[in-house]
Amino acid sequence: MRIAVYGATGFVGGLVVAELLQRGVDPVLVGRDRGRLRAAAAAAGAPDAEVRVAELDDGLALRGAFDGADGVVGCASPFTLHGEAVVRAAIAAGVPLVDVAGEEEYVLGVLERCGQDAASAGVAVVPAANNDCLPGDLLGHLVADGLGELETISVAFTATDTEGSRGTVLMALTTQETMRTGGPVYERGSYVRGAPARRTEVRWPGAAAASPVVRFALPPAVTIPRHVTTRHAEGLASPEVHAFFAGAGPDLVASMPLRGGPDPQSRARSRYTLVVDALGVDGRSRRATLEGGDVYGTTSVIAVEAVRRLVDRPGPVGALTPAQAFDAGDFLDALAPAGLTWHVEDPVTP
Ligand SMILES: NC(=O)c1ccc[n+]([C@@H]2O[C@H](COP(=O)([O-])OP(=O)(O)OC[C@H]3O[C@@H](n4cnc5c(N)ncnc54)[C@H](OP(=O)(O)O)[C@@H]3O)[C@@H](O)[C@H]2O)c1
Incomplete structure (x- = not known):
């Protein structure tokens, strides 16, 4: 399984990359600066991990950065400014996405604005896969x-x-x-x-x-x-x-x-x-x-568990809340x- 992490150079992005590696999943580190992405891969103990560069305002490059990935974890923050570009690129690439946003208005906006496109593309998008x-x-x-x-x-x-x-x-x-x-x-x-x-x-x-x-x-x-x-x-x-x-x-x-x-x-x-x-x-x-x-550690565990479930056990598509995407008790037990x-x-x- 290959999971692209947009914002892999950040604090939470780094924890998500580490959690993917811990679980035997190949991370693809994505962001706007190749040098910082390389440094983040090395810091996670995976200097040879794939890195891809895409700016958030370049929709084509962003979509291309997710091509071939099985899933995406969005970590570029603040999500109010940067989150939806990542969501839309994942939808365009036909790849399921979770993100770690905790911003209530952003989460509501993704659920209200992106559902139709995600459903048409046949992918699940689940914002707010974090600790609480x-x-x-x-x-x-x-x-x-x-x-x-x-x-x-x-x-x-x-x-x-x-x-x-x-x-x-x-x-x-x-x-x-x-x-x-x-x-x-x-x-x-x-x-x-x-x-x-x-x-x-x-x-x-x-x-x-x-x-x-x-x-x-x-x-x-x-x-x-x-x-x-x-x-x-x-x-x-x-x-x-x-x-x-x-x-x-x-x-x-x-x-x-x-x-x-x-x-x-x-x-x-x-x-x-x-x-x-x-x-x-x-x-x-x-x-x-x-x-x-x-x-933060719990957020990385939850984001990785969520994206793995979207890939391993495909279910409903669209912009979904966690309970719409996952079996609630089974996820919490995990x-x-x-x-x-x-x-x-x-x-x-x-
Ligand atoms: N319970 C919760 O609600 C909860 C729990 C945990 C985390 N969170 C959320 O997770 C986020 C944590 O962020 P953090 O500590 O990881 O932040 P951070 O260390 O500052 O990292 C921010 C990331 O976003 C990228 N980024 C920022 N501006 C960008 C731009 N214009 N274009 C492309 N990439 C850009 C940065 O890339 P560069 O390296 O290129 O700058 C970096 O990878 C917060 O939003 C927090 O609310 C929520």
């Missing part, structure tokens, strides 16, 4: 199962001891208005911006009491309603997580090394939690939780070796 967006969407599918129509579903995220890569901070700066206001929520068939949170507290797993949460631009808020019948969906985060993303400024970006990210010790300390709460219109409720660590634990509780009847 993909599990959040899959848990949303599982937690809603059997509850009938939902009144609301919320996805809440918190993290501790977690540093951001430069690319993450630049992404937060690029999408600052969305980060500050919390991004779109789903409300009776539409995506609404600037809506206040319905929930202001979440009791995190193991906590004795509920803690404050705020509206947060989390892609599962726009992906879950594409496969779950619900009147409302929103993303939430702890105030600390929100403050980190909403507060990213140009000085912080300028102070960080280009293409840099947390070192292995820092990544090993990082922990994060997802809580997905569903409330049916009949009053029944249900919770799903997931805990994991190493945001993440146990990466240290992810998850649980869907029994429904609670009022």
Whole structure:
């Protein structure tokens, strides 16, 4: 299997290349600078790996860079600026794609704008295959199962001891208005911006009491309603997580090394939690939780697992959410070796 990685010179791109090699998959490193691509191949321990050069504004070259690949992983960031060119080139080359985007408006845009072309080309395109967006969407599918129509579903995220890569901070700066206001929520068939949170507290797993949460631009808020019948969906985060993303400024970006990210010790300390709460219109409720660590390492595992599944087990085509593309429980179980634990509780009847 040969998987092209656009943005292979970046922090996450490098981790994805390493994960592909670890799994015995041949990476093709793609980007805009041959020297940096060669250096990235060498840094991953594969100095002879194939590199291909294509600028994002050269659609033909980009499409050509994906010819002969079985799949593509998009890692060029910020995705709001660079992601869709990679998606469109993969579609034009007839190659399935996942990307690691966490940008809610971008993910919604790809799902809404690229679906028809992807379906016509017979390929699956799955944005947001990262440590929390993909599990959040899959848990949303599982937690809603059997509850009938939902009144609301919320996805809440918190993290501790977690540093951001430069690319993450630049992404937060690029999408600052969305980060500050919390991004779109789903409300009776539409995506609404600037809506206040319905929930202001979440009791995190193991906590004795509920803690404050705020509206947060989390892609599962726009992906879950594409496969779950619900009147409302929103993303939430702890105030600390929100403050980190909403507060990213140009000085912080300028102070960080280009293409840099947390070192292995820092990544090993990082922990994060997802809580997905569903409330049916009949009053029944249900919770799903997931805990994991190493945001960036886990993202590379998830992106590689996702693209391998698209290649090995072709299913639906079009621009898809994770739960539309993959078997939710089976995918989550496959993440146990990466240290992810998850649980869907029994429904609670009022
Ligand atoms: N849970 C989540 O939501 C989650 C988790 C993990 C990661 N992520 C996302 O993953 C991204 C992480 O980025 P990172 O830390 O890897 O960033 P990075 O180290 O700065 O790398 C950025 C990559 O994009 C490429 N790129 C940037 N501008 C380009 C352009 N104009 N043309 C072609 N290539 C361009 C860079 O190529 P050059 O080397 O040529 O500059 C580089 O390969 C962020 O968007 C983050 O939000 C999300």
